[in-house]
Amino acid sequence: MTSTARPAGGGGPVDPQAHGAFDAHRPPSAELLADCVHCGFCLPSCPTYVLWGEEMDSPRGRIHLMSQVREGEPLTQEVAGHFDACLGCMGCVTACPSGVQYDELITATRAQVERNTSRPPAQRLLRSAIFAFFPYPRRLRALRGPLRLHQRSGLSRLLRKSGVLQRISPHLAAMESLAPPLGAAEPVPEVTRAAGPRRGTVGLLLGCVQREFFPGVNAATARVLAAEGFDVLAPASQGCCGALSAHNGREPEAARFARRLIDTFESAGVEHVVVNSAGCGSSMKEYAALLADDPAYAARAEAFEEKVRDVSEFLAEVEPVATRHPLEVSVAYHDACHLGHAQGIRSQPRQLLGAIPGLEVREVPDGSLCCGSAGIYNLLNPGTARELGDLKAANVQRTGAQLLVTANPGCLMQIHSSLERAGTPMPLAHTIEVLDASLRGRQPSDLGVPGATRSTGGSPTP
Numbered sequence: 001m002t003s004t005a006r007p008a009g010g011g012g013p014v015d016p017q018a019h020g021a022f023d024a025h026r027p028p029s030a031e032l033l034a035d036c037v038h039c040g041f042c043l044p045s046c047p048t049y050v051l052w053g054e055e056m057d058s059p060r061g062r063i064h065l066m067s068q069v070r071e072g073e074p075l076t077q078e079v080a081g082h083f084d085a086c087l088g089c090m091g092c093v094t095a096c097p098s099g100v101q102y103d104e105l106i107t108a109t110r111a112q113v114e115r116n117t118s119r120p121p122a123q124r125l126l127r128s129a130i131f132a133f134f135p136y137p138r139r140l141r142a143l144r145g146p147l148r149l150h151q152r153s154g155l156s157r158l159l160r161k162s163g164v165l166q167r168i169s170p171h172l173a174a175m176e177s178l179a180p181p182l183g184a185a186e187p188v189p190e191v192t193r194a195a196g197p198r199r200g201t202v203g204l205l206l207g208c209v210q211r212e213f214f215p216g217v218n219a220a221t222a223r224v225l226a227a228e229g230f231d232v233l234a235p236a237s238q239g240c241c242g243a244l245s246a247h248n249g250r251e252p253e254a255a256r257f258a259r260r261l262i263d264t265f266e267s268a269g270v271e272h273v274v275v276n277s278a279g280c281g282s283s284m285k286e287y288a289a290l291l292a293d294d295p296a297y298a299a300r301a302e303a304f305e306e307k308v309r310d311v312s313e314f315l316a317e318v319e320p321v322a323t324r325h326p327l328e329v330s331v332a333y334h335d336a337c338h339l340g341h342a343q344g345i346r347s348q349p350r351q352l353l354g355a356i357p358g359l360e361v362r363e364v365p366d367g368s369l370c371c372g373s374a375g376i377y378n379l380l381n382p383g384t385a386r387e388l389g390d391l392k393a394a395n396v397q398r399t400g401a402q403l404l405v406t407a408n409p410g411c412l413m414q415i416h417s418s419l420e421r422a423g424t425p426m427p428l429a430h431t432i433e434v435l436d437a438s439l440r441g442r443q444p445s446d447l448g449v450p451g452a453t454r455s456t457g458g459s460p461t462p
C-alpha cells in the first residue's frame with residue numbers, strides 16, 4: 001500500500017456509489033479522483049516529495065491512496081500519516097495541467113481521517129491544546145502578557161541558544177521560536193471613517209493570530225482602506241473564520257465558526273469583507289462548499305463568499321486615490337501558498353508594491369515552494385517545517401533584498417524564525433504595512449530596515 005512505486009495506469013474509474021473505508025459523509029469525490037492521469041507533472045512542486053522523494057508523499061501518490069481507500073483498502077494510521085504529512089500548500093493545484101482539484105480532495109480526506117482514525121495519544125493532546133487556544137482571540141490575548149515577559153526577560157534567547165527545549169520537545173521548541181517579538185496592542189476601532197469622499201463600506205476580518213500577534217497589520221489595513229475612501233467596519237463581536245479547523249479536518253467546528261462570521265458581517269451590512277490573512281481568505285472563499293448541506297446557511301454562504309476579498313485583490317480592483325510617497329527600499333516578495341496557489345492572487349500584491357515610488361520588488365528563487373508554515377503544520381511537524389524553512393530562508397537571502405514582504409501571519413512567523421536560526425535575520429512586513437508606510441510618508445527604518453533615520457511620528461497624509 002505504501003510502496004514508493006509509481007501507481008500503474010491512468011486515473012481509472014472509481015465507483016461513485018462505493019466509499020470503501022471512508023464513511024458516507026462527503027468522501028473524496030470519485031469524479032475528481034478520476035481526473036488524475038498520473039502524469040507526475042505535480043511532483044517537483046510538492047514540498048514533501050522534494051524532501052523525501054517518496055511516491056506516497058506526493059500529490060499523485062496521495063490521490064492514489066484516496067482511490068484505494070474508496071475502493072475498500074483500510075484507512076490505517078500509516079495511510080492517514082501520508083495525508084497528515086501533506087502541507088495543504090496547493091502547489092500541486094497550480095502545477096497540474098489536468099486541473100485536478102486536489103484542494104477539494106484533501107479537504108474531504110482530512111475530515112474523514114479526523115472522524116475515522118485515532119491518532120496516538122501525544123498527537124491527540126497536542127492537537128487539542130492547539131485548538132483550545134488558536135481559534136479564540138481572547139485566550140490568545142491572555143497569553144500575550146506572559147509571552148512578552150518571557151521575550152523581554154532574555155529567557156527566550158537563552159532557550160533558543162542552548163537548544164534545551166529542542167531536546168525536551170521539538171513541538172514546544174517550535175512554538176517558542178515561532179512566536180514573533182510582541183509589541184504593544186493596537187486595537188482597531190469598530191468604525192474607521194473614509195478620508196475624503198466615501199466610495200463604499202467594507203468589513204474587516206481581524207483574525208485570531210493576526211489580531212493578537214500582528215496587531216499592526218490590522219491597524220495598517222484599516223488606515224489604508226480609509227485613505228482610499230472606504231468606511232471600515234470591524235465588528236468587535238467577530239470570532240475565528242474557521243480556517244485552521246477547516247484545514248485540519250474539523251468540519252463541524254469550521255462550520256460553526258463560519259455561520260457565526262456570516263451572521264456578524266450580514267448584520268454589519270458591508271459591501272465587501274476584506275481579509276489580510278491568506279489562510280483565512282482562502283477558507284472564507286470556500287464557505288459555500290462547507291455549508292452546502294445546511295438549508296439555513298447554504299444560500300447565505302454563497303452570497304457571503306462573493307463578498308470576500310483579499311486586501312491586495314480589493315485594492316487592485318479600485319482606482320487608487322491616496323498619494324504614494326517614496327520608499328527607497330528593496331523587498332523580496334514571498335507568495336503565501338494560500339494567496340498564490342489557493343486564491344491565484346500573485347500579480348495584485350506585486351502591482352501594489354511596484355506602484356510605490358522608489359520601491360524595488362525582487363523575486364525569491366524557487367518562490368512557489370511552501371515555507372513550511374502551512375497553518376499549524378509547523379507545530380505538528382516541526383522537523384519537516386524546519387527543513388522547508390531553511391530552504392526558504394536561504395532563497396530569501398539570495399535576493400539580497402532589505403525587507404521580506406508577505407501576506408500571511410503564519411509565513412511571517414515561519415520565515416522570521418528560519419532567518420534567525422540561519423543567523424541572517426532581516427526585517428519582515430505585511431504587504432499592507434508597506435503600503436501604509438508609503439501613504440503616511442514614513443521611512444524604510446519605520447519598517448525595521450536599518451540605515452535610514454527613523455521618523456519621529458506625525459504623518460503627512462492622509
Ligand code: SF4
Binds near residue numbers: 040097098099
Ligand atoms: S499533475 Fe495532476 S494529473 Fe498529473 S499526477 Fe499530478 S495531480 Fe495527477
Ligand code: SF4
Binds near residue numbers: 085
Ligand atoms: S498540497 Fe502541497 S504538500 Fe500536499 S500534495 Fe499538494 S503540493 Fe504536496
